[in-house]
Amino acid sequence: MDFSFSDEQSMLKDSVERFIQNDYGFEQRQKVAALDAGFSAENWKTFAELGWLGVPFAEADGGFGGGAVDTMLLAEQFGKGLVVEPYVPTVLLAGGFLKVAGSAEQKHKYLTGIIDGSVQGAFAFAEPQGRFNFADLTTTAEAAGDGYTLNGYKAVVINGPAADLLVISARTSGGQRDTEGVSLFLVDASAEGISRRDYPTVDALRASEITLENVKLTADALIGELGGGLPIIDEVVDGAILAIGAEAVGSMEVLYKDTVEYCKTREQFGQPIGKFQVLQHRMVDMFMEYEQAKSLMYMAAMRLDEGYGDEAAKAVSAFKVQVGKSGRFVGQNAVQLHGGMGMTEELNIGHYFKRLTMIDTMFGNVDHHLKRFGSL
Amino acid sequence: MNLGLDDAERAFQIDVREFIDAHWPEGAREVGGAMAHPPGRRSVAEQHWYDALCARGWSVPNWPVAHGGTGWTPTQHYIWDRETTRAECPVMSAFGARMLAPVIYAWGSTAQQAKFLPPIREARVQWCQGYSEPGAGSDLASLRTRAVRDGDHYVVNGAKTWTTEAHVADWMFCLVRTNTTTERRQQGISFLLIDMASPGIEVHPILLLGDQHSVNSVTLTDVRVPVANLIGEENHGWTYAKGLLTHERTGIAGIATSQVRLGKLKQMAACEQDGALAEDAVFQRKLQEVEIELMALEMTELRTLATVQEGGAPGPESSILKIKGTELRQRIADLQIEALGYYGLPYPDDLLLGNEGPVGPDGALDSLRRMLYGRAASILGGSNEIQKNIIAKAVLGF
Numbered sequence: 001m002d003f004s005f006s007d008e009q010s011m012l013k014d015s016v017e018r019f020i021q022n023d024y025g026f027e028q029r030q031k032v033a034a035l036d037a038g039f040s041a042e043n044w045k046t047f048a049e050l051g052w053l054g055v056p057f058a059e060a061d062g063g064f065g066g067g068a069v070d071t072m073l074l075a076e077q078f079g080k081g082l083v084v085e086p087y088v089p090t091v092l093l094a095g096g097f098l099k100v101a102g103s104a105e106q107k108h109k110y111l112t113g114i115i116d117g118s119v120q121g122a123f124a125f126a127e128p129q130g131r132f133n134f135a136d137l138t139t140t141a142e143a144a145g146d147g148y149t150l151n152g153y154k155a156v157v158i159n160g161p162a163a164d165l166l167v168i169s170a171r172t173s174g175g176q177r178d179t180e181g182v183s184l185f186l187v188d189a190s191a192e193g194i195s196r197r198d199y200p201t202v203d204a205l206r207a208s209e210i211t212l213e214n215v216k217l218t219a220d221a222l223i224g225e226l227g228g229g230l231p232i233i234d235e236v237v238d239g240a241i242l243a244i245g246a247e248a249v250g251s252m253e254v255l256y257k258d259t260v261e262y263c264k265t266r267e268q269f270g271q272p273i274g275k276f277q278v279l280q281h282r283m284v285d286m287f288m289e290y291e292q293a294k295s296l297m298y299m300a301a302m303r304l305d306e307g308y309g310d311e312a313a314k315a316v317s318a319f320k321v322q323v324g325k326s327g328r329f330v331g332q333n334a335v336q337l338h339g340g341m342g343m344t345e346e347l348n349i350g351h352y353f354k355r356l357t358m359i360d361t362m363f364g365n366v367d368h369h370l371k372r373f374g375s376l
Numbered sequence: 377m378n379l380g381l382d383d384a385e386r387a388f389q390i391d392v393r394e395f396i397d398a399h400w401p402e403g404a405r406e407v408g409g410a411m412a413h414p415p416g417r418r419s420v421a422e423q424h425w426y427d428a429l430c431a432r433g434w435s436v437p438n439w440p441v442a443h444g445g446t447g448w449t450p451t452q453h454y455i456w457d458r459e460t461t462r463a464e465c466p467v468m469s470a471f472g473a474r475m476l477a478p479v480i481y482a483w484g485s486t487a488q489q490a491k492f493l494p495p496i497r498e499a500r501v502q503w504c505q506g507y508s509e510p511g512a513g514s515d516l517a518s519l520r521t522r523a524v525r526d527g528d529h530y531v532v533n534g535a536k537t538w539t540t541e542a543h544v545a546d547w548m549f550c551l552v553r554t555n556t557t558t559e560r561r562q563q564g565i566s567f568l569l570i571d572m573a574s575p576g577i578e579v580h581p582i583l584l585l586g587d588q589h590s591v592n593s594v595t596l597t598d599v600r601v602p603v604a605n606l607i608g609e610e611n612h613g614w615t616y617a618k619g620l621l622t623h624e625r626t627g628i629a630g631i632a633t634s635q636v637r638l639g640k641l642k643q644m645a646a647c648e649q650d651g652a653l654a655e656d657a658v659f660q661r662k663l664q665e666v667e668i669e670l671m672a673l674e675m676t677e678l679r680t681l682a683t684v685q686e687g688g689a690p691g692p693e694s695s696i697l698k699i700k701g702t703e704l705r706q707r708i709a710d711l712q713i714e715a716l717g718y719y720g721l722p723y724p725d726d727l728l729l730g731n732e733g734p735v736g737p738d739g740a741l742d743s744l745r746r747m748l749y750g751r752a753a754s755i756l757g758g759s760n761e762i763q764k765n766i767i768a769k770a771v772l773g774f
C-alpha cells in the first residue's frame with residue numbers, strides 16, 4: 001500500500017492548483033459561466049497548452065499516459081474552482097470512449113483534436129423515460145446500406161451546445177431495456193438530421209435536448225462491437241464518475257473550510273457564531289463527511305488503476321453513494337450556517353451547493369448506486 | 377376524543393368547497409397558483425378571489441370577530457386551510473394579515489386599528505417586515521437602525537436587509553432603536569409603521585438561489601415618520617415583535633402545502649413512464665416515511681390549535697411546527713428533484729442565456745426553484761437552530 005503521489009502527479013496537481021488560485025477566482029468563474037458559450041475558449045487553450053487535455057491518453061496516442069489517480073487530482077482541483085470548462089464531456093467521455101473502445105483509425109481521426117483543444121465532445125445517452133438506466137433506449141440505429149440510420153431523442157446532453165463530436169447510444173437489437181443490443185456511434189454534431197435545443201443547467205453548465213431524425217452514419221461510425229456497447233459505457237462512465245466525484249470532494253473542501261472561516265468572523269449575541277457548540281459539531285460533521293468521501297475517492301481511483309472490472313465498478317459506486325450523501329449534507333449545512341448570506345447568488349457558497357446537487361444526479365443518484373453496489 | 381367531522385362540520389366543508397368552486401374554479405388555478413401577489417400585480421381571477429373573500433367575510437378568518445375574523449372553531453380553520461390549499465387558492469400575504477395585524481389589534485390604538493386593519497383585511501395594501509439588519513439576524517435585539525424624536529416625527533436612519541417584497545410594498549413594519557443607553561438591548565427598541573413612499577428610502581434587490589427577486593436591502597436616510605405611526609409605547613417594541621414571531625412561525629410550517637406537494641409527487645411517481653419509480657421500493661419507502669412524519673406533524677398542529685382555541689397563544693410548541701414543518705418541506709423538495717432524474721438539472725433561467733422556457737416534464741423548473749429557495753425556510757423566521765434553543769430553554773428548562 002502506498003498513498004503517495006509520483007513526481008509527475010504532484011506536478012500536475014500543483015499546476016492545476018496554481019491555475020485555480022491565480023486565474024480562476026470566484027469572480028472570474030462567474031464571468032466565464034455567464035458567457036454565451038458557458039466557458040472560456042481561452043481557458044480551454046490554456047488547458048491544452050498545459051497538457052491537461054491529454055492526461056488520460058496513451059503516450060502513443062499523443063497523451064500523457066496518466067491513469068485514474070491523475071484525472072482524480074486534476075478534477076479535485078477543478079471542483080475547488082467550480083470550473084465550468086467541459087473537461088468531463090470532452091476528454092473523459094468522448095475521449096474516454098475512443099480510449100477504451102476506439103479503433104486505431106478512430107483514435108487517429110479524433111484524439112489529436114481533443115488533445116490539442118480543437119475538438120469538443122459530448123456523450124448523448126439519457127432519454128426522458130430511462131432515468132439512470134443506460135440500457136433503457138428508444139433511440140434506434142437501423143442498418144442501412146453499409147451504414148446506419150439514427151432516430152430518437154436524447155435529453156440533457158451536457159456540453160451539447162459546444163460539442164463537435166457526439167457519442168450516441170442507440171439500440172441496434174433487442175427490447176427497450178435489454179442489456180444486449182446497445183451500440184455506440186461517433187457522430188459529427190453538424191450531421192444532417194440533428195437538431196438541438198440548448199439551455200443552462202442549475203450549476204451553470206450548458207446542455208442540450210437533441211433530436212435525431214434519419215441521421216445517416218457510415219459503418220466506421222460504430223465504436224466497439226455492434227450490440228456490445230453497455231460494458232463500454234460502464235467502464236467509460238465509471239471513469240467520469242471518479243472525476244465528478246473528485247470535483248465534489250474539492251467543492252466540499254472549500255465549503256467546509258469557508259464555513260469554518262465564516263463562523264469564526266460572523267458575530268451574533270456578542271460572539272463569533274462558531275463559539276456555539278452546536279455549530280461546531282455541525283462543522284465537525286461536515287469535515288468528517290468530506291474526509292470519508294475523500295477516502296473512497298482514493299479507493300475508487302486506485303481500484304480503477306488496477307484495471308477495470310467488478311471490483312473497480314463496486315468501488316466507484318460506493319464512492320458515488322458517499323459523494324451524494326456527503327455532498328448533500330455539506331452543501332445544505334454550508335448554506336444553513338451562512339444564514340441569509342448562504343442563499344445569495346453573490347456568494348460562492350450557493351454555487352457550490354448547486355454543483356453538488358448536480359453531481360448527485362449525474363450518472364445515477366445515491367439510490368441508483370446503492371442498488372448497483374449491491375448487485376456487483 | 378375523536379377525529380371525525382360532525383354534521384355541522386361536514387356542512388361547513390361543503391359550503392367551503394362550493395365557495396371555492398364558485399370563485400376559484402379549476403380554470404383559474406393554472407393562472408394564479410398559491411402565490412400572494414400584491415395589489416396591481418394580480419390576475420383578474422386572483423383579484424376576484426380576494427373580492428369574493430371580502431364579500432363573504434372570510435378574508436382573515438383568524439382575526440378576532442370584532443375586527444372582521446370569522447370566529448371559527450379550530451376544526452373549521454383546519455377545514456378551511458386544507459380545502460383552500462388543496463385547490464391552490466391565492467393566499468393573503470402573511471406580512472399584513474398574519475404577522476402585523478395581531479400586533480395592531482393587540483397593541484395598536486383605536487385610530488391605528490381603524491386606519492390600518494381594513495386595508496389589510498381587504499387585501500388592498502402590501503406590507504413588508506423590516507426587522508433584520510446586516511449585523512442583526514438571529515440576534516435581532518442588536519439592531520442599530522436609529523429613530524430619533526423630532527417634534528411629532530421620528531427621524532429614521534439605518535439599513536434593513538433580506539426584506540421580502542420591499543420592492544412592491546406600500547408599508548413596512550419596522551423595528552428601530554429609540555434608546556441606546558438601556559441596560560438590556562431589548563429595552564430600547566420601538567415598533568414603527570413606515571410608508572414606503574417616504575423620501576429617504578432606497579430599495580435594492582438581492583438575488584437568492586432559485587428566486588426571481590423577492591428579497592431586498594433597504595436603506596433609510598433621514599426618513600420622517602409621524603409619531604402617530606408608533607405602535608404602543610416607545611421602547612416597548614420588542615414585546616410586540618416577539619408576540620408576532622410566534623404567529624410567523626406557525627405560518628412557515630406549511631403543513632397543508634406539504635401534503636399537497638407530497639400528493640403530487642406520489643401521483644408523479646405512480647404515473648411515470650415505464651414505472652421505474654413506482655416499482656422502486658427505496659423511493660416508495662422514502663415517500664411513506666415523509667407521509668408518516670407529516671401525519672404526526674398535522675396532529676401536533678391540531679393539538680396546538682386546540683390549545684389556542686382554549687385561550688392560549690401559540691407558545692414554544694410553534695417552534696416544533698416550524699422546525700419539523702420546514703424540514704419536511706425541504707425533504708419533499710429534495711425528493712421531487714430525485715424523482716425528476718436528469719430533468720432536475722435544466723435551469724433555463726433568464727439570468728443566463730437561452731430563454732425558450734422550461735424543458736422536461738411540467739413543473740420541473742418550479743421544483744428546482746422550490747428546492748433551492750426552500751433552503752431559506754430553515755434560516756428565516758428564526759433559524760431552526762434558534763428554534764431549538766427556544767425549545768431547550770422554554771420547554772425543557774435549560
Ligand SMILES: Cc1cc2nc3c(=O)[nH]c(=O)nc-3n(C[C@H](O)[C@H](O)[C@H](O)COP(=O)(O)OP(=O)(O)OC[C@H]3O[C@@H](n4cnc5c(N)ncnc54)[C@H](O)[C@@H]3O)c2cc1C
Binds near residue numbers: 512
Ligand atoms: C429568503 C429570506 C427571506 C427573509 N425575509 C425577511 C423579511 O421579510 N424581513 C426580515 O426582517 N428578515 C427576513 N429574513 C431574514 C431572516 O430572518 C434572517 O436571515 C435570519 O434571522 C438569520 O439571520 P442571518 O441571516 O443574519 O444569519 P445569522 O444570524 O448570522 O446565523 C448564521 C447561522 O448561525 C446560527 N446561529 C446564530 N445564532 C445561534 C445560536 N445562538 N445558537 C446556534 N446557532 C446559531 C444560525 O442558525 C445560522 O445557521 C429573510 C431571510 C431569508 C433567507
